[in-house]
Amino acid sequence: MRRTLNRVAVAALSLAFATEAMATEWNVSLWGKRRAFTEHVEKLAELVSAKTNGEFTLNLSYGGLSKNRENLDGISIGAFEMAQFCAGYHRDKNPSITVLELPFLGVSSLEQEIALSQAVYQHPAAVKDLARWDATLLMPSPLPQYNLVGVGDAPSTLADFAGLSVRATGGIGAAMETIGAVPTSMSATEVRQAMDSGIVKAVSFAPHAHMSFGTIENGKWWTTNLNPGTVNCPVVVNIPALESLSDAHRDALMSSVDEALAHYVDNYNNKTMVAWGPALEERGIQQVTFSDAEIAAFKDAAAAPAAKAWIEDNIARGLPAQELYDLVTGMIANGS
Template identity: 65%
Template sequence: MTHMMGRVALAALATAFATETLAVEWNVSVWGQRRAFTEHVEKLAELVEEKSGGDFTMNVSYGGLSKNTENLDGISIGAFEMAQFCAGYHRDKNRAITVLELPFMGVSNLDEEVAVSNAVYDHPAVQDEMAQWNAKLLMTSPMPQYNLVGTGAPKDELEEFEGMRVRATGGIGEAFEAVGAVPTSMTATEVYNAMESGVVDTVAFAQHAHLAFGTIDIADWWTENLNPGTVNCPVVANIDAYEALSDEHRRILDESVPEAIDHYLANYGELLARWEEVLAEKGVETVTIPDAELAAFRAEAGPIHDAWIEDMSAQGLPAQELYDLVQDTLEKQRMSN
C-alpha cells in the first residue's frame, strides 16, 4: 500500500512538473505609455493568455526593458521575447522594410497600410534580413498618414517650409529636406521637450502620437491633408523563443495576430472619428494645404523613390521588386474593396 501511494505521489509530482514546464512567460518591450499604437500588443497578450488557460502570458513593459531605439538589438540577443520598433530608428538594420516609409506612396487608409505591410513582411528578402537580428515579423503597427502640428503662424505653402525645423524620420524626413526644411529624427519620447523649447517648430506624427506625446497640447495648428507618408513599426518575436513554443502555444500566437490587428483597427478608428473634437478642445487651427502645393511637394519628393531603389539595389536587395510589390498590393487591395 505504501509502495502504491509512493507511486501515486511521484506521478502527481511528475504531472505538476510537466504542467509547470509547459507554462511560458514572454517579456515584451515597447515604450511610452499604453495608447492606440500599442493596443494590438495588449490585445495579443490578452488573447494568448485566455486561449492558453493562463499557460502562455506576456508582460508588456513600457520602457522598462530597453530604449525604443534598441529594441531590435534586444531581440537579437534574446534580452526579451517580443518587441515593437520603428524602421526609421535604425534604417541600416532593417533596410528592406524602409520601402514602406517612402514618401507619397499612395497609401490612403489603415486597411491599405496593413495590406502593404503584410505583403512586404512576407517577402523572403525581408524575412532573411530580419533573421540576421534573430527576429520574426509578427505584425505591423498600422498608422495613418503623418501630418504636422506646429507653433506660430500656420504654414500652408511650400516656400514656407524653407528652414522649418521639423521632427520627421525616414522617408518623411527626406521629403521635407527636399523642400528646404531641416528634419530631425529624434525619438518620440523626446519630441515634446524639443517642441516646447523651440528646438523644432513642427512635428510630423500620426494622430495617436500627437495625443500620447503631448504635442497637440502646445500646438497652434495642424495640417489635415499634407499626408507625406507614414513610418513602419513592426512587432517582432525572438526566433529562438518562437521556435521553442509548443505546437499549441505557437498555434495560439499565430491565430491571435489577425484578431489583435482587427482590435487595433477598430480602436484607432474610434480615435480618428473624434479627432475633430480633439482639435476643437485644444484650440488647434486646422490648415488645409492647397492642391497645387501638394502636387509641388510630391514632385520635389519624387526622386527619393528612384534614389532608394538605386541605393538598396546596390546593397544587394531586390529593391525594385519590393517597390513594385507595394504598388501591386495597393492596386489589388483597392480592387477587392
Template identity: 65%
Template sequence: MKNITAKLTVSLLALTIAGEAAATEWNVSVWGKRRAFTEHVEKLAELVSAKTNGEFTMNVSYGGLSKNTENLDGISIGAFEMAQFCAGYHADKNRAITVLELPFLGVNTLEEEVAVSHAVYAHPAVAEEMAQWNAKMLMTSPMPQYNLVGTGEPRDELAEFDGMRVRATGGLGKAFAAVGGVPTSVTSSEAYQAMESGVVDTVAFAQHAHLSFGTINEADWWTANLNPGTVNCPIVVNIDAYESLSDEHRAALDSSVDEAIDHYLANYGALLEKWDSVLAEKGVQKVMISDEELAKFREVAAGPIAKAWIEENAAQGLPAQELYDLVNSTLADMRK
C-alpha cells in the same frame, strides 16, 4: 499502502513539473504608455492567454526593458521575446522595410497600410535581413498618414517649409529635406521637449502620437491633408523563443494576429472620429494645404526619393525594385 501513496505522490509531482514546464512567459518591450499604437499588442497578450488557459502569458513593458531605439538589439541577444520598433530608428539594420516609409506611396487607409506592410514582411528578403537580428516579423502597427503640428503662423505653402525644423524620421525626413526643411530624428518620447524648447518648429506624427506624447498641447495649428507618408513599426519576435514554443502555443500566437489587428483598427478608427473635437477642445487650427501646393510637394519628394531609394538599396544587394513594385501591386489588388 505506503507504496501506493508514494507512487501517487511521485505521479502528482511529475504532473506538476510537467504543467510548470508547459507554461510560457514572454517579456514584450514597447515604450511610452498604453495607447492606440500598442492596443494590438495588449489584445494579442489577452487572446494568447485565453486560448492557452493562462499557460502562455506576455508581460508588456512600457520602457522598462529597453530604449525604443534599442529594441531590435534586445531581440537579437534574447533580452526579451517580443518587441516593437520603428524602421526609421535604425534604417541600416532594416533596409528592406524602409520601402514602406517612402513618401507619397498613396496608401489611403489603415487597412491598406496593413496589407502593404504584411506583403512586404512576407518577402524573403525581409525575412533574411531580420534573421540577422534573430528576429521574425509578426505584425505591423498600422498608422495613418503623418501630419504636422506647429507653433506660430500656419505653414500652408511649400516655400514656408524652407528652413523649417521638423521632427521627422526615415522617408518623411527626406521628403521635408527635399523642400528645404531641416529634419531631426529625436525619438517620439523626446518630441514634446524638442518642441517646447524650440529645438524644432514642427512635429510630424500620426494623431495618436500627437495626443500621447503631448505635442498637440504645444500646437497652434495642424495640417489636415498634407499626408506625406507614415512610418513603419513592426512587432517582432525572437526566432529562438518562437521556435521553442509548443505547437499549441505557437498556434495560439499565430492565430491571434489577425484578431489583434482588427481590434487595433476598430480602436484607432474611434480615435480618428473624435479628432476634430480634440482640435477644437485644444484650440488648434486645422490647416488645409491647396492641391497645387500638394502637387508641388509630390513632384519634388515622391519620384526622386523613391528612385534614389531603389538605386541605393539595389547597389547593396536588395531586390529594391521588387519590394517597391510589391507595395504598388498590393495596393492595386486591394482596390480591385
C-alpha cells in the same frame, strides 16, 4: 495508507513540475504607454493567454526592458522574445521594410497598410534582412498618413516651411527637405521635450501619437492634408524563441495575429479618430489646409526622387529594391 499517500504526493508533485514545464512566459519590449499604437499587442497577449488557459503569457513592458531604438538589438541577443520598433529609427538595420516608408505612396486605409506590410514582410528579401537580427516579422502596426503639429506662426503656404526644424523620420523627413524644412530624427518619447525647448518647431506624427506624446498640449497649428507618408513599425519575435514553442503555443500565437490586427483597426478608426477632432477644437488649434495645387507640387518634388534614391541605395546593398518597390506600388495601383 502511508504508501498510498506517498504515491498521491509524488503524483501531485510530478503534475506540478509538468505544469510548470508547460508554462511559457515571453517578455515584450514596448515604449511610452498603452495607446492605440499598442492595442494589437495588448489584444495578442489576451488571446494567447485565453487560448492556452494561461499557460502561455506575454508580459508587456512599456520601456522597462529597452530603449525603443534598441529593441531590435535586444531581440538579436535574446534579451526578450518580442518587441515593437519603427523602421525609420535605424534604416541601415532593416532596409528592406523601409520601402513602406517612402513618401506619397498613396496608401488610403489602415487595412491597405496591413496588406502592403504583410506582403513585404513575407518577401524572401525582408525575411533574410530581419533574420540577420534573429528576428521574424510577426505583424505590422498600421498607421494613417502623418501630419504636423507646430508652434509659432502657422504656415499659410508650403514655402513657409523653409528653414523650419521638424521632427520627421524616414521618407517623411526626406519629403520635408524638398520644401526646405530641416528634418530631425528622434524617437517619440523625446519629442515633447524637444518641442518645449525649441529644438523642433513642428512634429510629424499620426493622430494617436500627437495625443499620447503631448504635442497638442502646446501646439498652435496642425496640417490637415500634408499627408507625406507614414512610418512602418513592426512587431517582431526572436527566432529561437519562436522555434522553441510547443506546437500548441505556436499555433495560439500565430492564429491570434489577424484578430489582434482587426481589434487594432477598429480601435483606431472608432476611438482614436473620433477623439482627434474634438481634441484639436478643445485646445483651439488652428487647422491648416493647403491647396490641391501645392500638394500636387509637393508630391511631384518629393515622391519620384525619394523612390529613385531608395532603389539605387538598396540595390547597392544587394537588395532586390526595384522588386520590392514594384510589389508595393503594384498592390496600391490595383487597390490591394
